[in-house]
Amino acid sequence: MSEEHPVPIRERTRRLAQTELTTVAQDLFLEYGYEATTVDQIAAAAGMSKRTFFRYFPSKDDLVIGKYDLFGDRMADALDARPTDEPVWDSLRRVFDLTLDYVQDERQRARYEAMDRIVQATPQLTARYLEKLQRVQALLIERVATRLDHPASDPRPAAVVGAAFACMQAARASWIQSEQSQPFGVYLDRAMGTFTIDTAPAPAPAPAPVPV
Secondary structure, eight states, X not given: OOOOOOOOHHHHHHHHHHHHHHHHXXXXXXXXXXXXXXXXXXXXXTTSOHHHHHHHOSSXXXXXXXXXXXXXXXXXXXXXXXXXXXXXXHHHHHHGGGGHHHHHSHHHHXXXXXXXXHHHHSHHHHHHHHHXXXXXXXXXXXXXXXXXXXXXXXXXXXXXXXXXXHHHHHHHHHHHHSOOOSOHHHHHHHHHTTOOOOOOOOOOOOOOOOOO
């Protein structure tokens, strides 16, 4: 089994506060619109001062995009918790179980899609979203490379993580387009089952020929 690295209490408290603020803010954004909602309104609805709000998020934009940091941390923690002798591809599949509620729960999916429309309609949020998505993948790439004992120059950890995310997106699109008679996890299994991932250590380079 993998070695557990418990999250410190202070960090868990911070994440819980950020999650609560994000939920409160999303409700306001969906009711009044992103541009019309102020930090003062969000702080008041969350029962805190504006100064306390800024302890958790530097700006309103960071609050919207910050959920990707929170989700990235959860995915990294989930991967850390997987057995070290488990195939990496299988570990990533289990990590993606975190996405099941976001897709299968109708209320959460509606909220997610509404927030996604806000992000896509706001240029500065779109740019920040792409940065955060890259960070989420970087967190997992670092762990995959460590698990496989691959050097930083080896492209395979990035390729494996990128392929896993592509499978998740393909599964989500297919599930939404279908009649949803089967759970999203079935589509995710089917998508990720398409590939056989070779993560064996790369062979050592051949020695340079000795001049004669």
